Amino acid sequence: MALFYAAAPPERHAEIINEVYLNTNQTSGGALRKACVLLSACLIAVANPLAFTGPAVAIPTLGRALEGSSLELAWISNAFMLAFGSCLMAAGALADTFGRKKIFLCGSCALCIVSAALAFSPNLFTADLLRAAQGVASALAFSGVMAALAQEFTGPGAIRAFSVVGTSFGIGLAFGPISSGLMIAIFGWRSIFFLAAVLAGAAFLLGTGVVRESRDPDAAGLDWKGAVSFTAALAFLTNGILVAPAAGWLAMPVIVSLAGALLLGAVFVLVETSARRPMLDLSLFRIPRFVAVQLLAAAPAYAFVVLLVLLPIRLVGINGMSELKVGWIMMALCGPLLVLPLIAGLLTRWLSSAALCGTGLMLSACGLLWLGRWAGGEAGPALIAPLLLIGIGISLPWGLMDGLALSVVPRERAGMATGIFNTTRVAGEGIALAMVNALLVALLIPRFDSLLPEAPSSASAAAQRLAGGDLAGANAALNASSPEALTAIYQSVFSLLLDVLSAIAAITAIVIFIALRGAGRTAELTRSSNP
The missing domain is CATH 4.10.860 (DNA Excision Repair, Uvrb; Chain A)
Incomplete structure (x- = not known):
């Protein structure tokens, strides 16, 4: 450029300087805009787990503050996960058809409004409806901004960008319980819903100016x-x-x-x-390794995600800990997600993905078995150590699963494979929560039947109350026991439940190791680093 400038006639010097200045500004401005698009995606990636883990910490408090049945209380978690998981593929199709920016802005705006409205829920039924709406809004915002992000970054830049988004999701999981516990302690339970509202609102305002509109010209509609x-x-x-x-x-x-x-x-x-x-190409399920990857997608649901709901219910509602203390305890479970998924990606240079995923799930199985031996009391090493082991174990496959979903199918079907995988993962979490809650109640009822053989309906009501963390309500329903006795019953049933989950995780680890040997080579895994 200097030689070109020197060779040009003097009257051209000012013009050349202006062109260079303009091009430099456009380049730097483009980089800044891309960074802002990435920040918008990260805000939504943090808001989604906050929208899930925040109410989980507050479930016992919600049960006491709002009127409603135990079934309505169970839907506080399930309504969000069910709506989010079942709408992901549809939201992606809407984004491709009507515009990625448009769907992202609609979703983030709705997420902000619905999250704020949740703070003013008069009862559990209204809260459940709003939680379902919150899940739909989250699916629209997440699918729209991720599709827009894919248009901005390509090659190694895309790998780094999606890795940052995945890390942001881990931040939301790790700090969701502690931030929600702190908000509850200072401002009350209604304040936790404003966290997601603020993040979604910030993403909307930022995305309005920086996200470019784009569509798939070949999209066939929803x-x-x-x-x-x-x-x-x-x-x-x-x-x-x-x-x-x-x-x-x-x-x-x-x-x-x-x-x-x-x-x-x-x-x-x-x-x-x-x-x-x-929307879903069922022929992909003829590929055995693809089916195994769907099993891997569902594994975190019962080896990790259910604890994000069950453990706060137990620690707050049954063991009487404060929401803030429980938030700090949950850091041991979620904290490893901040670092280990990236380390697992590096380890694929020397270890197979099957070995890492199988080892991780087996560690989680051991942690679940260990956690089941905790008898309550102080939150010392007997509680923190197994939670840390579960978090470490689930972090190893967390960063590899998306890449495996792509590596076991033909390259031209990668988009469909990713949609199926994410739907299996998120919808599986909702189903797992429902099944684990049902199993917990089913295990409690026979214990209470022996206390009240003449009143089975009271035993059923008490079991549902206790499963929701309402110790006083369960004791009142039985009218024949003491809180200490109910706590002992819950502990024994909770231990048995964790043993079942540990066995499922161990079996899954063995199946994954056998089925995925040779799949997901490093070259394929680098296509996706999103934890």
Whole structure:
């Protein structure tokens, strides 16, 4: 450029300087805009786990503050996860069809408004409806901004950008419980919903100016029949699982819910097999390793995610700890996600993905078994150490799963594979929460039946109250025991539940190691570093 400047006639010097200055500003301005788009994605990535873990810490408090049934209390967590998981693929299709920026802005604006509205919920039923709306808004915001981000970064830059977003998600998980506990301690339970609202609002304001609009010119629109049947099937299934422990598996509401889930599931399969551009390409499930990856996607649900809900309920509602203290304790469980997923990616240079994922799940299984031996009392090493082991174990496959989802399918089907994988992961978390809660209630009822054989309905009501962390309500329903006795019963059942989860995690670890040997080479894994 200096030689060109010197060779040019003097009257051209000013023009050349202006051109260089303009190009430099455009380059630096483009880099700044991309950084702001990345920041918008990170804000949404932090807001999503906050929207999930915040209410989990507050569930015992919500049960005492708002009127409603135990089933409505269980839906506080399940409504969000179910709506978020079932709408992810549909939200991605909407973003491709109508515009990524438009869907992102609509989702982040709705997430801000609904999260703020949750703070003013008059009862649990209203809170459940708003939690479902919050899940839909989160799916729109997340799918829109991630699709927009993919248009801004390519090659190694994309790897780094998505890695930063994944780390942001880990930050939300790690600091969600402690921030929510602190907010509850200072301002009360209603304040926790404003955390997600502020982050979503900031993402909306920032994204309005920096995110560029883009569409897929070949998009075929949303598969409405597939989206509606899939979401409805999940809703019926979750409701049936939650209602069954109290009503009985042969009760009419349970039979109707489960039959409806089966029927709608069959409708979904028929719709997707006949659609020209299906939302879910079922032929991918003919690939054995792809099926194994879906099993891996579901593994964190019962080896880690359920603890994000169950453990705060136990520590706050049963053991009587403060929400702030529980938030600090949960750091031992979530903290490893801040660092270890990135380290696991580096370890793939020397170790296979199958070995890392299998080892991680086996460590989580050992941690669950160890945690089941904690008998309550002070939150010392007997509680912190197994939580840390579970967090370390789940962090190893966390950063590799997205890459494995892509490495086991043909390259041209990578987009569909990612959509299926994320839906399996998030929807699986909602189903796992429902099943674990149902199992906990089912294990508690026989213990209370022996205390009140003449009043089985009271035993069922007490079991649901205790599973929701309402120790006083359970004691009042039984009217024949003491809080200490109920705490001992809960501890024994909780230990048995963790043993079951540990066994499932161990079996999954073995299956994953065998099924995925040779899959997910380093070259493939570098395509995705998003934990």
